[in-house]
Amino acid sequence: MIDLFIVLASWIFAYFLRFNLNIPDTKAAVDTLELLVIIPVFLISFLATKSFSGVLRHSTTKDIMNIISSMIIAAILLMLISPIARMVHPSSFLFIPLSVIIIMIVVCTSILIISRLTAKLIFIEISGRKKEKKKIMIYGAGHLGNATRSALLFDSSSDINLVGFIDDNYALQKKYLAGVPIYSLNKALNKIIPEQKVAEIILAINQAKITHKRKREITDQFLNKQLIVREVPPVERWINGELKPQVIRKINIEDLLGRDAIKLDREKIRLGLQNSVVLVTGAAGSIGSEIVRQLISFDVKEVILIDIAESPLYDLQNEILTYRTNTHFNVIVGDITNETKLRRIFREYSPSIVFNAAAYKHVPLMEEFPCEAVRVNVGGTKILADLSLEFGVEKFVFISSDKAVNPTNVMGATKRISEIYIQALAQSKKYSTRFVTTRFGNVLGSNGSVVPLFKKQIERGGPVTVTHKDITRYFMTIPEACQLVLEAGFMGNGSEIFVFDMGEPVRIYDLAKRMILLSGYVPDKDIAINITNLRRGEKLYEELLDQKEELLPTHNDKILIAKVREHDYQTINKQILQLLENVDTKSRFELVEEMQKIATDYVSMNSYYPNGNGKDKKTGSDQKQKDSAGVTGKSTPAE
Numbered sequence: 349m350i351d352l353f354i355v356l357a358s359w360i361f362a363y364f365l366r367f368n369l370n371i372p373d374t375k376a377a378v379d380t381l382e383l384l385v386i387i388p389v390f391l392i393s394f395l396a397t398k399s400f401s402g403v404l405r406h407s408t409t410k411d412i413m414n415i416i417s418s419m420i421i422a423a424i425l426l427m428l429i430s431p432i433a434r435m436v437h438p439s440s441f442l443f444i445p446l447s448v449i450i451i452m453i454v455v456c457t458s459i460l461i462i463s464r465l466t467a468k469l470i471f472i473e474i475s476g477r478k479k480e481k482k483k484i485m486i487y488g489a490g491h492l493g494n495a496t497r498s499a500l501l502f503d504s505s506s507d508i509n510l511v512g513f514i515d516d517n518y519a520l521q522k523k524y525l526a527g528v529p530i531y532s533l534n535k536a537l538n539k540i541i542p543e544q545k546v547a548e549i550i551l552a553i554n555q556a557k558i559t560h561k562r563k564r565e566i567t568d569q570f571l572n573k574q575l576i577v578r579e580v581p582p583v584e585r586w587i588n589g590e591l592k593p594q595v596i597r598k599i600n601i602e603d604l605l606g607r608d609a610i611k612l613d614r615e616k617i618r619l620g621l622q623n624s625v626v627l628v629t630g631a632a633g634s635i636g637s638e639i640v641r642q643l644i645s646f647d648v649k650e651v652i653l654i655d656i657a658e659s660p661l662y663d664l665q666n667e668i669l670t671y672r673t674n675t676h677f678n679v680i681v682g683d684i685t686n687e688t689k690l691r692r693i694f695r696e697y698s699p700s701i702v703f704n705a706a707a708y709k710h711v712p713l714m715e716e717f718p719c720e721a722v723r724v725n726v727g728g729t730k731i732l733a734d735l736s737l738e739f740g741v742e743k744f745v746f747i748s749s750d751k752a753v754n755p756t757n758v759m760g761a762t763k764r765i766s767e768i769y770i771q772a773l774a775q776s777k778k779y780s781t782r783f784v785t786t787r788f789g790n791v792l793g794s795n796g797s798v799v800p801l802f803k804k805q806i807e808r809g810g811p812v813t814v815t816h817k818d819i820t821r822y823f824m825t826i827p828e829a830c831q832l833v834l835e836a837g838f839m840g841n842g843s844e845i846f847v848f849d850m851g852e853p854v855r856i857y858d859l860a861k862r863m864i865l866l867s868g869y870v871p872d873k874d875i876a877i878n879i880t881n882l883r884r885g886e887k888l889y890e891e892l893l894d895q896k897e898e899l900l901p902t903h904n905d906k907i908l909i910a911k912v913r914e915h916d917y918q919t920i921n922k923q924i925l926q927l928l929e930n931v932d933t934k935s936r937f938e939l940v941e942e943m944q945k946i947a948t949d950y951v952s953m954n955s956y957y958p959n960g961n962g963k964d965k966k967t968g969s970d971q972k973q974k975d976s977a978g979v980t981g982k983s984t985p986a987e
Contacts, residue, residue, distance in 0.1 A: 352390065355456055358455040361452075382444055393422040397414045402464070404464055407502075415460045482508050483509045483546045483547055484508050484546065486552050487514045487551045489525050497526060498591075499596075511540060512536070513525055513528055513529070515530050546575065548576040551563075551599065555582060563604065574865070578599060580596055616835070620701075620838035624649055625648075626643055627654065628640055628652065628653055628654065628702075629732065631664065632657045633655070635830060636703075639703055640664065642830055642834055644668065651678075653677060654681075683728075687731045700743070701745070702741055708724050708762075711759050722931050722943070725759070726924060729770070733783070743782045743784065744781055746785045748763050748767050748786060749789075750790075756952065758940070765927075769924055775914060782841060786846045786848070787848070790821050802863050806864060811876040812876070812877050819889070820853040821889075822850035824850055832846075835904060835907065836848075839902055853889065927939070
């Protein structure tokens, strides 16, 4: 009824405007019988578009589009009826001047839209008075910042008070955007935020226009003011191309520790994978599953997924079936130390490329169970490499770790021994299979990494445990690591160790503080940070390169080649076979002693594994008498 009343008012105003606001002329020209045409026409257009059915306080751009659609329908009908009526009878009341129709449509459209927006704003204002609004600022006064302002303003559920914009662009500072002031970062931090008691910052910055380093610097300044920091996602993640407040999410630690986008030679990867059958071991793990996802995106001929972890493998299988179409893959539950089963898999599927991501990786647990680390990490890798040779695999990619460099723990030593074996195979020049090793540091969000551990500790209310205040680690996101693994896999001629540029090392204590701040708490006030001791086999800092290795550049500045040492295959093979023989019955000390013969740079930092006299430093007892099963202490959280 209100909309029809607006139509009536617009009709009168259109005549009034046509006759230059002259009331006598307007009265003489107006024929009320025209309403017998106008009212039904607009009623039909309203019913056709349902423009009246939206809830006013929740009006959106869709409601505005419905109004515009109804006005277009009404205009077309009136413009068809009016000339036809004039041809039939020039003085017919059905004839409405074209100028009146145009003015009426424009005025009516404007009033209908304004009425809805006004109603919505009034509702927001009235409801907002009932409770104190949260004061926020938007970092970024460009197109994305303005879109964020609009999304928050026209969402009745967002109870916010926009204090201002923050922008680094000097030309925009001290100006206004849609009536909202724009401040410099310095003024916002030192004056506006404390005076206005701002509680939250929304980063509305185009990701392509800001480096991760700058983003980290900005976020850290806000976090140090105990502000909640949220971020507008990229446009492609918006709901139906429209920004909604619900998609503006809290910034997380992965956003801050990630780095600028890696430029891949996708054509080289595509050609390398073309018509390939690819076997991925450890396919359900953090790295393995991401490798699988990226392989599928390159449309390989077939992917074979092997993992001993049944539930994660099942989840990955369902994910692929749900989100991927026309994908050829096979899921196999199996252990890489089961040579008989692996041989059957190689014979049945004839893989041309193997990515070996299967491994035990938790440092403290592998210190407790060294026989398992040797059996899987060394034995499993050897079986896979040997079968790759036997069945003529074109390329074998081994995923190593920075812990393999000057290893101080069992896990790192097993990775180093696997590296040595693969290098020895490649250097023998007897085989056509090309062996490639990739080496990188900690992966953000991977199973057992420090980030999920800290998140759980924060959710429980603390404390967050850090083993040493000065301990540092390199970090890389899972997609970053896997992209580089794929590209490195198709570089070079084999035998290379590809080392990834991990950026700057991160102090774990600072990481803990940042994660607590991101969760909205104050370190050592709301949530304590407890400093414990370095765990068995744990380094204070990680290395990506041995002192005896040299670095050579590649076309990708994120990937470097470590110039490796020469290894005699016959000698190394004999030593590894001796290490694997009766591995489950050997004591810790015996295993470590044999590993040190192969990985000569392995110096154990575990008191259970002395270097030379076979005595436990804690008890002085003969370590060989220890139970070979290895359960002598409480298990500690995984790194």
